[in-house]
Structure formats: C-alpha cells, structure tokens
Amino acid sequence: MNNAIEIKDLTKTYSNFELKNINLEIPRGIIVGLIGENGAGKTTLIKSILNIIHKDTGSIKIFGKDYQQYENEIKEDIGVVLDDEFFPELLTAKDINYIMKDIYKNWDQLLFYKYLSDFKIDDKKIIKNFSKGMKKKLEIATSLSHHPKLLILDEPTSGLDPVVREEVLDIFMNFLQDEENTILLSTHITSDLENIADKIIFIDKGNKILDISRDELFDNYGILKCDLEKFKTINKEDIITYKKNKYDVRILINNRKKLAKKYQDLLIDKITLEELMVLMIKGGK
Amino acid sequence: MLGFIKKDLLLVKNNYKTILISVIIFILFSFSNNTDISFILPFMMLVIIISTFSYDDYNKWTIYSATFPNGRKNYIKGKYIATIILIIGITLINFILSFLLFSIKHSIDLENIIITYLGCIIAILSIISILFPFLFKYGSEKGRIVMFILSFLVFTFIGIISKFNLKLPSNLLSFFKDFGIYFICSLVIIMLISSYFISKKIFLKKEL
Numbered sequence: 183m184n185n186a187i188e189i190k191d192l193t194k195t196y197s198n199f200e201l202k203n204i205n206l207e208i209p210r211g212i213i214v215g216l217i218g219e220n221g222a223g224k225t226t227l228i229k230s231i232l233n234i235i236h237k238d239t240g241s242i243k244i245f246g247k248d249y250q251q252y253e254n255e256i257k258e259d260i261g262v263v264l265d266d267e268f269f270p271e272l273l274t275a276k277d278i279n280y281i282m283k284d285i286y287k288n289w290d291q292l293l294f295y296k297y298l299s300d301f302k303i304d305d306k307k308i309i310k311n312f313s314k315g316m317k318k319k320l321e322i323a324t325s326l327s328h329h330p331k332l333l334i335l336d337e338p339t340s341g342l343d344p345v346v347r348e349e350v351l352d353i354f355m356n357f358l359q360d361e362e363n364t365i366l367l368s369t370h371i372t373s374d375l376e377n378i379a380d381k382i383i384f385i386d387k388g389n390k391i392l393d394i395s396r397d398e399l400f401d402n403y404g405i406l407k408c409d410l411e412k413f414k415t416i417n418k419e420d421i422i423t424y425k426k427n428k429y430d431v432r433i434l435i436n437n438r439k440k441l442a443k444k445y446q447d448l449l450i451d452k453i454t455l456e457e458l459m460v461l462m463i464k465g466g467k
Numbered sequence: 468m469l470g471f472i473k474k475d476l477l478l479v480k481n482n483y484k485t486i487l488i489s490v491i492i493f494i495l496f497s498f499s500n501n502t503d504i505s506f507i508l509p510f511m512m513l514v515i516i517i518s519t520f521s522y523d524d525y526n527k528w529t530i531y532s533a534t535f536p537n538g539r540k541n542y543i544k545g546k547y548i549a550t551i552i553l554i555i556g557i558t559l560i561n562f563i564l565s566f567l568l569f570s571i572k573h574s575i576d577l578e579n580i581i582i583t584y585l586g587c588i589i590a591i592l593s594i595i596s597i598l599f600p601f602l603f604k605y606g607s608e609k610g611r612i613v614m615f616i617l618s619f620l621v622f623t624f625i626g627i628i629s630k631f632n633l634k635l636p637s638n639l640l641s642f643f644k645d646f647g648i649y650f651i652c653s654l655v656i657i658m659l660i661s662s663y664f665i666s667k668k669i670f671l672k673k674e675l
Contacts, residue, residue, distance in 0.1 A: 229675075232534050234530055234533045234534065235674045236674060254536040254537050255536070257534065257535060257536040258536050260534070262531070264527065264530065264531060266527045266530075267527065268527040268528055268530065269526060270477075272477075272481045273474075273478070277474075280473060280477070281470045281471075281474045284468075284470035285535050286535070287536075
C-alpha cells in the first residue's frame with residue numbers, strides 16, 4: 183500500500199454546513215497542502231480524519247488500514263497540530279514531556295528536548311506566558327517527538343514570524359527525508375505551500391474542487407491579463423473563471439503553454455495559490 | 468492513561484495555594500471552636516477537580532486528547548482515577564490533621580473521626596458518580612449547573628427529612644447498623660463503576 187491516506191465518499195452534515203462526498207488519495211512520502219477560505223471545510227475534514235468528529239458516511243484508510251478498525255494503532259503513528267492552542271496553560275513544556283511519555287509508546291524525550299533547544303523554548307516557563315509563536319512551536323515539537331509517519335497539521339505556521347516559519351518549514355522538509363513520511367497541511371499562508379507542497383487540495387463550501395500536483399498546477403495554470411475589449415475576444419472555453427477590475431480582467435486559465443501561442447498578444451502570468459483561491463472562489467464564469 | 472492522570476494531578480498541583488489556604492482555615496477553625504468542618508478539604512478538592520474539566524475545555528485539551536491512541540477512553544479513565552486518588556489523598560491528609568489537632572486538645576474520638584471521614588469520602592464519590600456523566604455529556608459549564616441542581620435537591624431532601632422528623636423503618640435501621648457501612652461502600656462502588664461506563668458511552672459518541 184503506497185497511500186498514506188485514502189478517503190472514500192466522506193460526508194459530514196451539520197445544520198448549516200455539509201462536507202460533501204470527499205474522495206482523496208494521498209500517497210506516502212509527500213506533503214499535501216489543503217487550502218480553502220475560512221469555513222470551507224478544511225478543519226471539518228481534518229477533524230473527521232482524526233475522529234474528533236464522527237463522519238456520517240464514507241471510509242477512511244490510513245497506511246492501508248481501515249481507520250475504524252485500527253484507530254489506536256494508527257494514531258501511534260500520527261502527529262497532530264490543531265488550529266486552536268490545546269495545551270493546558272498552567273503547565274510547562276517539562277510537564278508536557280512528563281505527560282506525553284505515557285501517551286505515546288514511541289515518545290522520544292531526547293528528541294523533544296532537542297526541538298525545545300532548537301526552538302529556544304524554556305521548559306520551566308508556564309505555557310500561559312508563552313507568545314503565540316512559542317506555543318505553536320511547542321505544539322510542533324510535540325507533534326514530531328513520537329516519530330510519527332504522518333503529520334496532520336491545521337494552520338501550523340499561523341502566528342509565526344517569517345524566520346521561525348522558515349525554520350519550521352525546514353523541519354517539515356527534514357521530516358520528509360524519510361520517504362515513508364507524509365504531511366497533510368492546511369494553511370492560509372499559501373506562499374508556504376508554493377515552496378514545499380507536492381500536491382494541492384482545494385476545498386470550497388464543503389466540496390473538493392481541485393486535487394492537483396504542484397508541478398501540474400504551476401506548469402499548466404496561469405493568469406491571463408487583458409483589457410475589457412480584448413476580454414470579449416477570448417473563447418469562453420478557455421476561461422475557468424475571471425475577475426473584472428476597473429481597467430482590466432484577470433482570467434484563470436488551464437493549458438498555459440497552448441494558450442500563450444493562441445493569444446500571443448496577451449500576457450499570461452504564472453499563477454500563485456492566493457490568486458488561484460481568489461479567482462476560484464470569487465471569480466465569475 | 469497514566470499520562471492523563473499525571474496531567475490532572477499537575478493541574479491540581481497548580482492550585483496548591485487554594486489547598487493551603489483551606490488547610491489553614493481548617494486548622495484555625497478546629498483550634499478556635501468546636502465546629503466540625505472536617506468536610507472542607509475534600510469538598511474543596513471536589514471543586515478543584517471539577518475545575519480541571521473547565522481547564523480541559525477552555526484549553527481545548529479535550530479535543531486534542533481525542534487524537535491520541537485510545538485517547539477518549541484514557542481521558543475518562545484518567546479523570547475517574549485521578550479524582551479517586553485526589554479525594555482519598557486529601558481526606559487522609561485531613562484525617563491526619565484532625566488526629567493531631569484532637570490529640571493536642573486531648574479529646575480523641577477515633578471512631579467518630581473515622582466515621583466522619585468515611586462519610587465524607589462516600590458523599591463525594593456519590594456526587595462524582597452522578598455528576599461526571601453530565602460533565603462528559605454537557606461540558607464543564609453546563610455541568611456546573613447540574614452540580615448546583617444536585618446540591619439543591621440533596622439539601623432540600625435533607626431539609627424535608629429533618630423538618631418532618633422522618634425516620635427509617637426499624638428493620639431497615641437495624642440493617643444499616645449491622646451491615647450499613649459494607650452496604651453503603653458497595654453501593655458507592657457500584658455507582659462509580661456504572662457512572663464510568665455511562666460516561667464512557669457518552670464520551671465515545673460525543674462530537675468534540
């Protein structure tokens with residue numbers, strides 16, 4: 183089995199929101215970026231995978247094993263960072279080590295203290311007095327210290343300054359040096375994903391609207407820029423979505439190289455994930 | 468499970484000032500007058516234990532713990548076991564303090580002290596048995612309301628019994644005299660075990 187995560191027909195319904203029929207395959211050894219606007223369903227998907235909330239229908243396999251049947255065994259190999267802070271604020275990092283060594287069979291306190299030292303975390307200071315960034319670093323250190331094979335990270339870099347973010351992303355890349363290891367990472371800071379993600383999954387209003395490799399995305403997708411007059415001449419079949427501004431139109435296109443030949447007088451830029459998100463959510467068709 | 472017990476004990480350790488103040492109040496009261504306030508420390512501990520549910524909810528530890536292997540089951544086991552350890556532990560400390568204080572006052576009634584403290588443990592464990600499933604079901608905030616309602620009902624019940632001077636039937640009374648302590652202890656153990664299984668059923672199904 184080469185997939186770290188396999189999800190089939192996953193649904194979860196709330197009174198005002200529905201995660202609809204999600205199908206996913208995440209191969210081992212890659213980093214997958216989960217993107218989407220606030221309330222799109224990213225956290226609901228992550229919480230369903232972790233069984234924090236109970237799915238309505240569908241099946242989940244992790245490392246090729248049925249999640250329902252082997253949940254506890256599987257969880258020994260998953261490291262988690264949730265979107266909200268989750269450590270008791272009155273405790274210290276030293277206390278966290280003292281607790282976690284009885285939670286995970288493979289807890290490695292030397293590794294934990296190495297991360298604390300790398301991140302310059304004081305193990306005797308109570309967590310309440312940590313900055314937001316320090317709390318996040320402690321959460322990341324904890325998620326990595328039982329030698330997980332899969333990291334599920336919900337907004338792990340939010341609240342971190344660019345220097346520490348870089349440091350954290352390097353740690354994630356190091357984690358992937360072992361080709362068996364996998365990361366599922368949800369974030370709003372899409373520039374992080376542009377540098378490290380192998381695959382992008384885009385969720386909008388509870389639907390998976392894009393599931394694409396990073397190379398395919400950046401090779402094929404693009405932004406075609408033109409004025410309002412030129413826009414009228416563009417074939418509708420070439421347009422995925424567009425956004426009209428006061429003086430120009432930005433058009434999301436696929437097949438960038440082919441269209442560059444077709445519309446030689448127009449400028450086609452490479453896409454950024456931020457532009458992709460904005461155009462796919464807010465753009466017209 | 469040990470990790471969860473440690474977590475609760477560490478959280479309670481952080482409340483040492485409250486516990487210390489309670490111990491001082493207890494000693495001062497016991498020295499200055501004859502009012503029996505031996506329940507104060509175990510009940511103070513009960514309040515602190517209930518506050519660990521609030522900490523867990525507020526700090527999102529409850530949600531995080533569901534991501535651990537056997538997380539939900541161990542969370543519940545840890546809560547019950549940590550609570551029993553803390554209640555029995557603080558009652559023992561209270562008992563030793565009582566014993567020492569009464570020794571100084573030369574008026575030791577050991578049997579009376581033992582019965583008082585045993586009664587205290589039984590009362591608190593009974594409250595826990597009823598309260599914990601509500602705390603697991605509704606969370607710490609709503610659980611507090613349940614605790615107030617329970618306390619109100621218990622005190623109203625005691626009030627009614629004393630006001631109307633109700634008495635237990637004589638054969639039931641003699642049963643309690645002969646086997647009462649074993650009967651009540653067994654009942655509390657059954658209540659605690661049932662409470663644990665009810666909490667487990669609730670918490671395993673709960674959306675966090």
